[in-house]
Amino acid sequence: MSDASFAFLVHPRAHLAPDLGLVWAPLARVPERYYDLALRKLPLRPFTMAAVHIDGRRVGRIVMVPYGARHLLEDPVEGRARVHRAVDVAARAGADVVGLGALTATVTRGGLSLTGRTDIGVTNGNAFTAATVDSQARRLLDGLDGLNGLNGTAGVLATAGRRVAVVGASGSVGAAVSELLAADGGLDHLSLIARSRPRLEALAERIAGRVPTTIGTDLNGLAEADLVILLTASADALVRPDHLAPDAVVLDATQPRNTAPDLLEARPDVRVVDGGIVSIPSLRLTGGDLGLSHGRAYACFAETALLALTGHTGHFCLGVPTLEQVAHVRALAADLAHLGFTPAEPTSFGRPLATAATVPA
Template identity: 65%
Template sequence: MTRTSFTFLVHPRTRVGEDLARVWKPLGRVPERVYDTALRRLPVAPATIAAVEVGGERVGHVVLVPFGARHLLEAPAEGRARVARAVDRAVALGSGVVGLGALTATVTGGGTSLRSRTDIAVTNGNAFTAATVEQQARDALDRFVTTGGRHVAVVGATGSVGSAVTRLLARDGGVERLTLVSRTAPRLAALAAEVGSRVAVSTATDLRSVVDADLVILLTASADAVIGPEHLSPAAVVLDATQPRNTSPRLLVERPDVTVLDGGVVDVPSLRLVGSDIGLPDGRAYACFAETAMLALSGQRGHFSIGNPGLDLVDRTRGLAADLAHLGFVPAAPTSFGRPVPTPAPAPAPAAAGGVAA
């Protein structure tokens, strides 16, 4: 197996100062309004903020795109230009593969604006993210849904990851009903028609439609929390696979009956970032990051996941993960806002006649 190195692109999330403090602590003291003005107006260069080690070997780098989540969503043309400069940086570092983290994938149309690049392989990481999220969703239904229902809502269903997760859930069975939520009604209708022969499906453009769901999967591109306590049924489970995340810790306070799980996170026990971290402890990675690493470790040549991944590409990432199983690349144990979540204890057996437990 011929390996290459990789670069993974990240950007400051909702609060720029908090993320930049990971690079250098004093940066966390700068007022947010200063960052907002500076990042919009100044041609700040992309920066290499960490080296990546897997299995004790240096295999890649993390490069920061100097544009926050809101900046990318509000000024996508400038965002694409800044991502392109970060890709140039990846080439200069000698990387053979570049992965698009968080909204750098969204603003480039899942990497389609980079398709003409021949100097580096591009992946948006969405194929392995879809594979990971689907597995986590099935595990969540088995472990945390105590009502007996298997009604799943996918918010952001027509997006790159959302459409793949929807197709996986419909293809592989085990779900009683799907509610697909998106702002794009025509694409929703087309997706529902595609999967409707395999599973009961409904569509909506309003979050209020998820109120009956046992499991809500969040796969949107937003800089804010989108799910509130009013949107969820009693004892609902939320799998938040977004970055920036679309749930707030306040949800656990206002709805203690609800379980919020961190989605799209995988275990790679020997993974270490030398320099800054990207919000996860050593040994854990976002699935899009993991996809980039797997491609480099497998000697990928040419673009991989661009735009919406087909299920063939999703299944290929599962094969790559199986080949690299000695290094991990499996869904992480459940966490909620980074904290371990124990599996609920099984319900007590019903009492037998005469009040004696069976």
């Protein structure tokens, strides 16, 4: 493995107090409204919140951008400035590559606003996220991942069909996942859903002839899907119970999440699977955490680690990942397979899928 180091940028998600409690537990007790005001108004500086250890070695750090998900989406100019300052922190700390977590990628246009940096490599993590979501989706479509027998349902998707809807299909990860799923023509139908119709039309043209495809700009298209893949940049739980087909499976790879636990109360027939999560058994964080159990990481984080551990220099994935970049980062993961870097065992709202038939607390 290389001796290069990395930094990974994070920010508080839709609920500020719980995420800031990951930095220091007492912070979770501060009322939400105070955080909202402080993060909007105060010139808070980015800071290192955790050290990253893999295979017993310190290989990186996690840098907190003190700006919430809604703040980033509502004021992307200020959000972008704060992300750039966090990249400065990473560079001064000696990181060779920095990864953009969650909406730090969105407000920098997938990292394109950082292309002028020559002091540090930048990646948005979307190539390995697309690879991981594609792998998870294919296993779900084959009726695997522990769904068999859950609540008495055998082979959920294997028997229901292979109709897939990708929400956020025109985005960086969504476009790549759509192309990956269409590559072998193994689907019955692919529904591409996003706000930008021209970009959807361009994507549909690229995959034309490989799978029957429709496009749409609202969530009504979910009613015909056996598998729904969520890949949007939103701070809200977008998917309602009435959007989904009977016995649908939802693969939610968004941060902040586009699903809420109460969805399962209204629709006990529906399965929600946490998407874009990778297993790295020797991963340990000291000083803070990402809200995942030990040995698990988001795929965008894993991409940053893969690049550093294999000695990559310069920028990697900026903007929409190419299929060549997806193949390359998959090859890097294969080279480091002894460390993991494979899709994690499935969970639903952080709980093992086999015990997720009841609504998460």
